[in-house]
Amino acid sequence: MRNRKMKDALFYWTMLGSLAFILAVFSVILIVVFSKGFPALRWSLIFQLPKSGYYLGQDGGVANAILGTLYLSSGAVLVSIILALPAAIALQKDYTSPRFAQFTRLILDVLWGTPSIVYGAIGFAIMVYLGIRASLLGGIFALSLVMLPLMIRSMDEVIRIVPEELRETPLALGSTRFEMVRAVLLKQAFPGILTAVLLALGRGIGDAASVLFTAGFTDNLPGSLMDPVASLPLAVFFQIGSPLKEVQQRAYASAMILLFLILVINIVSRILEKRFTRHTIR
Amino acid sequence: MPHIAIRNLNVQCGDHQILKDVNCDIPDGCIVAIVGPSGCGKTTLLKSLNRLLDLNEDAKIQGQVLLDGSDIYGESSDVLSLRKKVGFMAQRPYPLPMSIQDNVSFGPKIHGLPDTSHGMVERYLRLAGLWEEVKDRLDSPAAKLSIGQQQRLALARTLAVEPEVILADEPTSALDPISVKIVEHQFRLLKSQYTIVLVTHILRQARRLADHVIFMYSGELVEQGPAESFFAAPKDERTRAYLSGEIS
Numbered sequence: 001m002r003n004r005k006m007k008d009a010l011f012y013w014t015m016l017g018s019l020a021f022i023l024a025v026f027s028v029i030l031i032v033v034f035s036k037g038f039p040a041l042r043w044s045l046i047f048q049l050p051k052s053g054y055y056l057g058q059d060g061g062v063a064n065a066i067l068g069t070l071y072l073s074s075g076a077v078l079v080s081i082i083l084a085l086p087a088a089i090a091l092q093k094d095y096t097s098p099r100f101a102q103f104t105r106l107i108l109d110v111l112w113g114t115p116s117i118v119y120g121a122i123g124f125a126i127m128v129y130l131g132i133r134a135s136l137l138g139g140i141f142a143l144s145l146v147m148l149p150l151m152i153r154s155m156d157e158v159i160r161i162v163p164e165e166l167r168e169t170p171l172a173l174g175s176t177r178f179e180m181v182r183a184v185l186l187k188q189a190f191p192g193i194l195t196a197v198l199l200a201l202g203r204g205i206g207d208a209a210s211v212l213f214t215a216g217f218t219d220n221l222p223g224s225l226m227d228p229v230a231s232l233p234l235a236v237f238f239q240i241g242s243p244l245k246e247v248q249q250r251a252y253a254s255a256m257i258l259l260f261l262i263l264v265i266n267i268v269s270r271i272l273e274k275r276f277t278r279h280t281i282r
Numbered sequence: 283m284p285h286i287a288i289r290n291l292n293v294q295c296g297d298h299q300i301l302k303d304v305n306c307d308i309p310d311g312c313i314v315a316i317v318g319p320s321g322c323g324k325t326t327l328l329k330s331l332n333r334l335l336d337l338n339e340d341a342k343i344q345g346q347v348l349l350d351g352s353d354i355y356g357e358s359s360d361v362l363s364l365r366k367k368v369g370f371m372a373q374r375p376y377p378l379p380m381s382i383q384d385n386v387s388f389g390p391k392i393h394g395l396p397d398t399s400h401g402m403v404e405r406y407l408r409l410a411g412l413w414e415e416v417k418d419r420l421d422s423p424a425a426k427l428s429i430g431q432q433q434r435l436a437l438a439r440t441l442a443v444e445p446e447v448i449l450a451d452e453p454t455s456a457l458d459p460i461s462v463k464i465v466e467h468q469f470r471l472l473k474s475q476y477t478i479v480l481v482t483h484i485l486r487q488a489r490r491l492a493d494h495v496i497f498m499y500s501g502e503l504v505e506q507g508p509a510e511s512f513f514a515a516p517k518d519e520r521t522r523a524y525l526s527g528e529i530s
Contacts, residue, residue, distance in 0.1 A: 093339065166376045169436075172334055173389040173443055174365035183388060187379040279379040279423045 033259070037252030045253055050219045057244045062254050064221055065235035069258070071136055071222065072215060072231055073205040076143035080151050080200060083144070085193070088155035089185065094167070094177050105156065111149035117209035119145040124213035137225040139215025143204045151200035158192025159185055166281060188280060191273050198269055205265075206258060208233035232258045285310045285477055286331060286368075286447065291345035293326050293335065300326045302501040304345070308447075308494075313469060313478045315492035315509070317485060319530050322498040324481040328449050331479065332368035333361050366393055369445035373452045375432040377424030378439075382407075382416050385424045385435055389443035402442065410438035411468045430461025437468060447477045454487065466491055485525070489513060497521050499529075 048061035091101045123142030124134075132138055162185055170180040186193070204210075208231070216228030217238070232254055239251035286308040293301040301323045308314050308331075316324045326335065333354060335341045346353045354364050366389075378385050386403045389395075403420065407413040412434040416427070424435055433453060440448060450469075454462040469478055469491060482488050488495060488509070495512040497505045497520075505512065505521045516522045523529045 094337075097339070163376065165372050165374060166378075168334065168337060168372065169376045169378060170388065170392075171337065172332065172365060172370035172372070173392070173439065174362045175388075175392050176362065179392050183378055183380070279381065279425060281377060281379050281425045 030259075033252050033255050036249055037254075037256040040246065040249035040253040041256060045250065046257065049221070054219070055238060055242060055247060057246050062230075062232065062235045062250070062257070064219055064230040065232045065254065066257060066261070067221055068136075068215070068230040069205060069232040069261070071229060072139045072143055072211060073201060075136070075140035076147055076204055077197060077201050079140060079144040080147040080204075081197060084148055084151040084155055084196075084200075087152045088159055088196075089181055091152075091156045092159060092185075094180070105153065108149045108153050108156075112153060114149075115209065116146045116207045117212075120210040120213050123210065127214060132226070134214060134216030134228050135226045136215060136222045136229040139211045139229055139231070140225075142210040142214035143207065146207055146210045147200040147204040150203055151196050154196030154199050155189075155193055158196060159189045161192075162188045190276050191280070194269055194273050198266060201265065202262060205262060206233055208237050232261075285350065286479075287346075287348040288327075288330075289346040289348065291327075291330060291347065292343070293323075293330060294342045294344075295338065295340045300341075300501050301330070304503045306496060306503055306506055308477060308479060310477050311474060312493035313473050313480055313491050314494045314496065315488040316479065316481045316496045316498060317483070317488050317524075318498035318504075319524065320483065323501040324483075324498050325451050327496075327498065327503075328451055328479060328481050329370075331447070331449055332365050332370055334365075334370060336361065366443050367445055368447040368449060369440035369443060371433070371436050371440055371448065371450040371453045374456050375429065375436040377427065377432050377435055380424065381421045382424045382427070382435065383420040386438050386442050389439060393443055395444065406438040406442040407435075409441050409468070409472070410434045411464050412438060428461075430457045430464065433457055433461065433465060434468070437465070441472075445476065447479065448472070450478065450480045452481055452483065455483070462487075497524065499524070 044059065045061040046066065047063055048059070049064050050062065051058055051060035054060040090096055091104060093101070096104075120142050123138060123145060127133070127138045127141075166184055166188060167180060170183050171177075175183065211231050211234065215231060217230050217234050218228045219230070220227075222229040236251045236254045236258070239247050239254065242248055242251075288304055288306050288308075291301055291304040292299070304327060316327060318324050329335045330343065331347060331354075335343060343355060345355075347355060349364065349367065353359065378388055380388070383400070383403050386406050387398045390398045390402065400420075404413060404417070407416060412431060415431060416435075424432065427435060433456070437448075437453075454465050457465065466487070469480070472478065473493070480488075480491065492509040495506065495509050496503060497512070497516075497518075499520050505516060505518045512521075513525065516525055520529070
């Protein structure tokens with residue numbers, strides 16, 4: 001009896017210890033970013049384009065990178081959702097043999113772990129072949145490659161856990177598979193699908209390597225899909241390497257803006273989720 | 283000719299033979315109870331009648347199920363119109379993730395039936411004995427209903443596609459005694475208009491409801507007949523053992 005209680009206590013404290021350790025490490029990261037970035041955070045950083053000599057400590061801001069990141073990530077999320085949702089549904093046993101689905105899941109899991117620089121390099125090679133230069137379009141393409149495996153697999157998992165009997169209900173009424181997917185799977189899995197989109201967005205929005213060759217970098221805003229575009233991760237990367245203290249501080253402030261963007265996107269999504277899950281079966 | 287006739291039906295899942303050469307005619311306009319111990323193939327037999335077994339990719343089906351004389355497993359058979367004709371109620375009711383009203387009108391809408399009105403929803407909720415309890419909250423989520431109400435909603439949803447046959451797989455096993463009574467009452471009211479095939483492992487329920495009984499054991503159809511003679515004078519030794527509680 002005493003032994004069992006000790007095991008229980010050990011398990012409890014191990015769990016709490018892990019959680020506390022993780023929270024401590026990430027708190028340190030956040031504290032460093034905030035303490036170093038906060039002194040450089042001002043409205044001009046958010047709303048102004050970099051002026052000449054900005055990376056040498058002159059005036060200006062990273063509005064080009066903020067908007068560029070929003071263009072890149074919203075474009076890539078849109079492309080990824082359009083491709084990932086049907087692909088995730090296609091992996092369900094209603095459409096594909098379980099063996100083929102398992103094999104595809106394995107491939108996607110491997111792709112998910114592939115370094116994003118690889119996607120950037122492949123994207124760049126394809127762009128060279130097609131005669132496209134570093135541009136918003138190229139960045140969206142490469143970022144979509146980074147997001148897709150994670151988005152498909154996360155969507156696949158949340159659709160897969162919709163109970164078998166719930167899928168059977170519309171089919172037993174004589175619905176087609178498409179009607180079943182629309183009426184049941186998508187509605188029931190909606191919160192999970194949203195989480196999948198956010199996970200993929202989180203992976204993509206902060207990624208510097210995939211857009212390094214494909215989107216390029218510019219101090220201006222893109223006028224079209226074919227123009228180069230700046231991004232926050234690259235803005236952080238370029239500034240943090242500077243020997244000048246004030247430029248380094250702007251790097252941390254830029255990272256704070258990126259974190260804030262992710263926070264806002266998450267909050268808005270969670271509010272949306274509540275609106276669309278009124279009918280979810282629990 | 284009976285509405286549904288089963289001829290030499292064999293169902294295999296992997297190496298396991300679930301149904302062995304089942305033959306029977308399902309009489310019209312009455313409640314047919316399929317009884318037998320757990321794992322004897324009751325649900326498989328029931329699901330074979332509207333091809334829900336097709337959803338199990340391992341299931342191999344041989345033989346014929348004739349609906350109005352034509353084989354539902356034949357090449358020309360249309361599974362969507364079959365399932366409209368032969369409705370199915372599951373053991374645990376799963377409301378569709380939508381409002382009470384939309385749950386009832388879902389079937390008529392997908393089949394393009396002319397009437398998907400509020401009046402139609404009311405008619406079928408009344409037939410299922412649920413109208414009075416939900417008439418003021420038709421737009422609220424079906425998931426908020428109690429499990430007994432959800433099962434009656436499932437009945438209304440099944441009836442709304444205007445089937446001729448209702449298959450019910452232990453429809454009261456998850457319900458409280460009062461809900462059981464209500465569902466059984468609705469079945470009695472409905473049996474003059476529909477053929478109801480009911481799987482149950484509760485013998486008392488079969489005695490209360492059934493006009494005709496089919497007894498399954500280890501995948502075989504052992505005995506069938508009118509409820510009165512089935513319970514009063516079973517012919518097979520296994521049926522007698524089952525009815526006396528020696529096998530369960």
